[in-house]
Amino acid sequence: MDYLVQYSSLTRSLPPLSLLVLLSVTTTITATATIPAETTTTATFNVTALTFAESYSTLFSEFNIQRSPDDKTVRLLLNRFSGSGIISSDYFNYGFFSASIKMPSEHTAGIVVAFYTSNVDTFERNHDELDIEFLGNTNGKPWRFQTNMYGNGSVSRGREERYRMWFDPSKDSHRYSILWNPKHIIFYVDNVPIREVIHNPFMRGDYPSKPMSIYATIWDASSWATNGGREKVNYQFEPFVTEFTDLVLEGCIVDPNEQILSTNCTDSIEALIAKDYSSISSQGYKSMKWFREKYMYYSYCYDNVRYPVPPPECVIVPSEREMFKTTGRLREKFRYTGSHRHHRGRSSRRRSNRSVASG
Structure with missing residues (x-):
């Protein structure tokens, strides 16, 4: 995310060297998703929802940030x-x-x-990043979203996938989650795992491994986000508001400037790996297969133009391979024909050499 650099000077001071804790798990938050019964995953995540003051601070434009009276929701x-x-x-x-x-x-x-998660403010030249980005659309067409991964400054080797949703994300709140541990990365929508990146040793530094912060932003991406930049933000309808609640941050808190991370995190990482959200059940894999075959419309793993040899973490799934052309875009017979609003949405994006996907 190029805008990170612009605002990195506005970030908060680093935490004390001695602050190393694992946030406790005390409550259950359950999000529901309307998906076919045969693919529904029944997992619920036992997590603690924090207030804004307990978890976040302002990154930029405090005048455009609104906190609820109980401090559990931020707009x-x-x-x-x-x-x-x-x-x-x-x-x-x-x-x-x-x-x-x-x-x-x-x-x-x-x-x-x-x-998303990132450490660009500390590791400007070799930062790590895990993204969930939601892309607006022309009026009457559905939102789209994408996930991405960068490791050790590998911005020329972005691991991008793009999807559509099975619901309207502007009607109700839905839970979006990123699980990141030494073994794998899982992106969730509600309780549905939509993508898993397994740590392959041949990835080397491309697997994110340095401490990261968590960010939430809304911004003007008129230059690329909708129809390749042909559709701009229309400020006649401002302000545009996105709402965040049920804020969850669980992991070992560290000082990123420590040359050797404290061994106090060893137990915390083992505890993290043991959590319910750190593994995918057989039913969860069925849900993920359903989602990816129905709603994914670009995957770098099938983009042989960018990657004649797929990156080492790619697991080529025959049913997915059949869906895509050599560009990683959908073949005509798999073209997406509807969504929660039953509209056909097409867009393209070209953002330097980090993305070549289009829908």
Whole structure:
């Protein structure tokens, strides 16, 4: 995310060297998703929802950030003056990061809402990053979203996938989560795992391994986000508001400047790996297969133009391989023909050499 560099000077001071804790797990938050009964995963995650003051601070444009009276919900606004963003108050050495998010509704062309992890403010030249980015669309067409991964500054080797949703994310809040541990990375929508990246030793530094902060932002991406930048943000309909609640940050809190991470994190990481959200059940894999075959419309693993040899973490699934052309885009017979609004949405994006996907 190029905008990270622009705002990195606004981030908070680093946590004390001695602060090393694993956030406790005390409550259950359950999000539901309307998917076929045969693919429904029944897992619920036992997690603690934090207040804004316990978890985040302002990244930029405090005047466009609204906190609820109980401090459990934060609204991020985009208007003609600025977008807005928040950043976790701590860095984490692996963890589970989650929020229930409601998207802006209507006239969302050119808007990007992002929930992601990064350490670019500390490791500018070799940063790690895990992204969930939500892309607005022309009025009447559905939101789309993408996941991405960068490791050790590998911005030229982004691992991007793009999807559509089986629901309207502007009608209700839905939970979006990132699980990151030494073994694998899992992206969740509600309780449905939509993508897993297994740590392959041949990835070397491309697997994110340095402490990261968690960010949430809304911003103007008129130059690329909708129809290749042909559709811009229409500020006649400002402000555009996205709402974050059920804020979850679980992991070992560290000082990223420590040359050797404290061994106090060893037990915390083992505890993290043992959590229910750190593994996918057989039913969860069925749900993931259902989602990917029905709603994924670009995958770098099948983009032989960018990667004649698929990156080492790619697991080529025959049923997915059949869906895509050599560009990683859908073949005509697999073209997406509907969504929660039963519209056909097509867009393209070209953002330097980090993305070549189009829908």
